[in-house]
Amino acid sequence: MSLNFLLGGCFGWRPSKMPKADEGTTQVWLWTMKVIFIIPLGIAAFESRKVYNTVKGIPEILHPPYNEHVLLAHLLTYIGTMTIFTWLFISSTLLIFHWKAWKSPYILLMGLIDLGLAVTLGTGIVLQAAYLPSTSSGCSNANTWQIVGMNKSFFSVIADSSPPSSAENKCQWFVSAWSEAVVSLSFQMLIAYVGVFFDEREYSFLNPFRPLFYLILVVISPPFWIHTHVVPRLRFAYRYILKLCRITGVKPLKFDQPIPYTPRDKHIVVTNPKLQQFLTIEHVLLVLVDNLHYEDVINLSLTCKSVREAVFPHRDLNYRIPKLKKRVCNEDSKKPCLYCNKKICFDCKATRFFPGLPGRRHVELCQPYCAKCYYTHFSRHARGTKKPCKCNISDRALEFQQMCRTCANSEPTVLRDSRFKRYQQEARDIADGIFLPPGEKAKCGSCKLDLKSGARWWVCGKCKGECRDAIHPPFAKRRKPLDVEKAEKQEREFHELETSRWLKWMALFRNE
Template sequence: MLPRPHDFQSFCLLLHIISLPIRFVLIAPTVIYQGHVINQDFLVRHNAVLHNGTYTQAIVIGEDLAQKWGIWAFFWNLGACIIALILQPPLHIPLTGVDLFITIGLSHATYAQRTYIPQSTKACYNPSTLLNQRPPGANESFFAAAARLNGTVSTPTRICKAFVEEWQYGVSLCFFYALLSFMGMVIFLGTMRNLKQQILTLANTIKVCVIAIGKCFLYMPRLLIFMFPCLLYHTPVFFFRGSPMKVKGPVRAARRYTVKTALGVEQKAEVALKELQTELAKRRENVGRYQGPPGNPTPLADFLGVYDMLIMVDMYLHYVDVLNLAAVSRSVRESVLPATDLHRRLTVFNQYTCCDRERRRCWACPNQTCAGCYQLPLVPQVPVVYHLEQCVPYCTPCYYKHVAHAQPKKKNKYKSARCKCAPNPPEQQPNFYQRYIDILGTPKKTQRSLETLPRSVCRECNKLTSEELVAKKTEAAKSMLMKGLKSDGEKWLICAKQGCGNRLGSGPRFWICPKARCGGECISTLHQAWGESRNGGEDEIVGDESV
């Protein structure tokens, strides 16, 4: 049963794809074969005893053929690796012809060497084999004479093994070049058959192939630009990660300390600039707290105006209900949240509203919630919030001991020590380097799905969409991260390493992933880079500042 046309076409395409890595793999054995050929040919040509007729002339002929065809195979394989990427079937037929030509030449050379070279290295350890090769009138074999005349200290067995390895590499190269020739002819015949079925003329085929070759030349600089950073960056990184911990540990610690110092100066300037902008905006607008008219008196306003009655009502309400109650009218607002006593009233409402044991702060705003009033919408886990909720600070001694100088497992020796647990952004525009090496040359958005988590929010925030909730939380989270705060608004004061308990004084802040399977350092620039030691209660945010 004959194969279907599209199956045969797919088979030919697969053969062409397989032939490309074979050519790249052949670089190593070709170089080794060329090295053997040069050494043996030099030995024979520069010693008259080995080529003046004392021994068989097959030695001179065989080494001469191997030297010529070895050079051909060496330089051809280097060039064919690039040409094979450019010439697409059926224009690759010249490569197939040269491969066949080299196959014939190498086969001739290896066949000539069979007359004086054993086919196995085991024969080199048999003294009778070496002695039987002595020609009439000579008192030593060819390999014994070659060992004696060799520039370095050697033995007949070693010389014999060198010649055997040369012959074996020649046979291997003959096989692979014959395989490439066979695959090239099959690919050519399959491509021509496919073109014939598509009723394409030879001129159209050549035109399409020339256009494809032109595109290959056009994108060749992009390939070089892609490979250059890989060689320039990944190669030193690979050797650095493989170095002993006593070498790379101090280097990593010093590099992170330098980065933290520079980033800390930048963050301080950014925070000071934002505070100055906020202060100038307030002075420019000069808008104080709302001082509206008291409104028309109502029985409800008079009832809530009695402070004890207001507290008794608050004990049966939720925090959000009290805020909504204050929005009923102007007179009720003046009774519940007067402008002259706003902050103290909010603190009191936090104490008396909602259930005592299940109070919590809204995920997106300062409102208080409890088990009876909070809502659980599904919100995407964004990187900023992840860093705020997961990353913990280590003191400098704990960082040096348990992170920077920690010995990784053998399977993780060449992996990065950085934490990569944070989710990626949902839309990430490629940079200039990625756009240039993109084969289409157009920027693309890399879509990544983010994990959605239930978040405890108040009823007011539950009216917002998930995008609005994320935007609202992100702005606050960025400010909290830069100030070195926890997710609940309190400041980190103690090293988070279990069993340490040291205070986080002034100096660099090293943020670590608390997950047991990771334990790496988070290098996000969102975190506070440099901490300052404060006295008294300034390290904590309490009272009105937390509202």
Template sequence: MSGGWSCVVRFACHLPMGMIGFSGRGVYDAVKDLDALGIYDVIPGGRMFLSGLQMYATWGIFAFAWNFVMFMGCMACYSWLCLLLGVVDSMIASSLLVSAVKQAQFLPRTYSSCDYATDWGNGTDGRNFFLAANETTFSNYGGPKNLCHSMVELWAITVSMGVLYMLTGVINILIGLVQAYDCHHRNGSTYYSGYTTYDTTVNNRSSRWAGLGRFALWILTPVLWILDQPLAACRFVLRYTRKALAAKRKDRRDGKSLQHRNQRPGKFPAENEPDTDHKLMPILPYELLIKVSADIHYVDLISASRSSKRLRIGLFGAGGPNPSQLEDLRRFSCQGNTKRSCELCGIQTCPHCQTLVAMAPSLASQHLKHCQPQCSKCFYDTYCRWWGLQGQRLAKHKETCGLKEQRTDVEMALTAGVSAPDTKTLCRMCASMTPAERRRAFEAKDERELDRMERHPLVCSKCKGMLSARAMRWWICGQCLTECPSHMHPAWADGNPPWPL
């Protein structure tokens, strides 16, 4: 039990190790998104700083898990096991210290320097890291000064934990070497009738290796079980809860917006009320309106009827056009055999009244093209368990994935080449909209189509089994091969959770 003294050190290091592991992982996940802006190529020591944060996040999680497992396991360490314990402790400490050295290539080393964070380490193009981070991924830290203070605090904790763990590892190595030498000297110098007990030494050596194997199995078995079952279950429950709450909020939001549209007041107080004055007859007889429609376009008739209530009554009467009248107007207007529909509002167009507009593919159409459904069992085995292909990247999109929650404008697609623009056939009314209005309208239209199609009976892309209408549906991004957490995908086929939330 010579390694038991480090139990006190591990108890004291447990909370700081947790801060290093989880806070460091959160900081790195947010900081790495700034790499797309190219800021690490212009600030002094930027690449070393980013590499240190990555190393710090990875080894911080491992150090926390090792510290937790060996809190009581160090009590059983003796001789070579104590030596092995010290080697692992020293390896963790070395990694933490190396990551701290890399971070120090850019970070200030004192809290007082954070008072001038807006002028610290400006890039060659004049940009400041803390200002850029505060405006994008670290907007909830309360300003560049507080962000700098938090990062320096984590860096100081990393240095102190690295030094303390290094001392613990060196002491355990020395204790293990002394005990191993003592055991070897004592067992190798025992004589019976003048002969060295060689067999006893071999047996003791074999027993030590057997004990080392049992100890490793004793450590790894609970660790693997924790990673395989409780951790996977926690991941699954967390994602299930988030997905259910997001779906419930989306249903409430869609219901409120639909109610708002139904109750929205018109331009005039009486515009939303039914036309009860039957004395208001159309100015043009219906037969004359049909003859006039042969020389105009259908979209012009509809646009004129929507421009003014008096004009609508003059054309169609107080009750408005009935479905049979609209069908006659479609047939006689827009002369020619090449009639088609507007791809945005669905109104009839012809080659003389339609407009071709270049638009980037909507986000909903990209989801419909690339995302594939999976059942809960396949999602649990592949994306929640630690040994799964994507177990460590749950709900994390790659930087190159085009299905992140962003909207791509037409100008961006044409200039930056983000995605090839499509040519849409629109009516005159839709073509007169601004690019932002058209983009929002297409997003809403394609999102409704995505929701409609994905509620149909589907097959799991992995096990090829039919997905239940009452079970949760999981969607896997086909580009970065991880879960797509977008709100556009319906959580259930019937639109309602199995139980009210």
């Protein structure tokens, strides 16, 4: 018999591929288990026969108030164990003497017989469990076990029928016989499993690996599904709620507005009109500052009121300062002062050993992530996920900082506080994409797609972990969409904005 029907599926479902088994190995396993099983099964069988005979000899315990299935329970256990015991001899003899003939479908037949016997024995065991304690320690109260009204307990009646034994002894005997039957059933189930799932073919429904595979699938799938689908969403929702809670805490930062300097022209006494006229010509002034450091230009402006007005004309400040900054200092080593943004170069800089600035890392290195990339890289806790950023531990480490000479002589705490406030504002401007040209949007640091307004997730550029620092705003505002007709106007506004940034830095310069 080919048993090809075991390869077909039903309702469109087809059995999946399993590892190939070996029928010869199945036979060896079956025979070995059956031989090992003979002795324990023999003990259980003869013990259950004794128990059955005892129960049968006491008619008063076979009907209420005692369990009405007592006789049936012990009969099934007795028949089950005794038949299995006999069948073990027959089947193991058949297996050893008809090794070649007893292949499929005979192994399947043997397996089905074993399964039937296991069901018989199992039924008897389940019925007994209704009126026996689960362990022998439960026999300590055998005299009062499940008594109804004024009746004696089940075990007391049995003890009375065979003096001088006690109810507790009888109870322990019953429980021990029941435990032996349970062990027998476990063995029998194993033998039935090997017999029924005998088929060596990979796509057979009765491949021995199939139940194991489905069992593992059933056991592992729910926790795995929760781990991969539910927990990451909960994690994401939790972080999102925390961001929502932070919305109200983000208040606009207030900066001291510079008081505009408006010279009173009639009070300016021009002591050297030629020099003043000379400096008022912008291209002459720019040629002059070509060889100066920026601080020297400031010092030049401090010569007198008229020279100040010539170098930093109050009506033209927004355009003059960028021009001056472009020309001053050594071009090769020119960079802004860390604290006041004034231009410095290798020759005019001052170096100080100051604590690091906590905000700088967030503005220069942290990247925004879109919700999808954040979910994939962080909420899912996939393999290789970085822990939340802890770089703030080293943020305040002492370091060599290059700055202008004015800042170098200022109080470090005041400088640092003021700089941090500006970093805060910069972090917010970066989140809102304020520094981006019109029409351009901030990009996700991972997928490089445009970021929409809404929640912002930040990733530290140093350690690649999630940056949860409060300097980053939890949400980004919506930017007005680009109108083609207004594009020119917006371009102009952008340049004005750039210039207004100069003004912000000017606040420090003017307050000197």
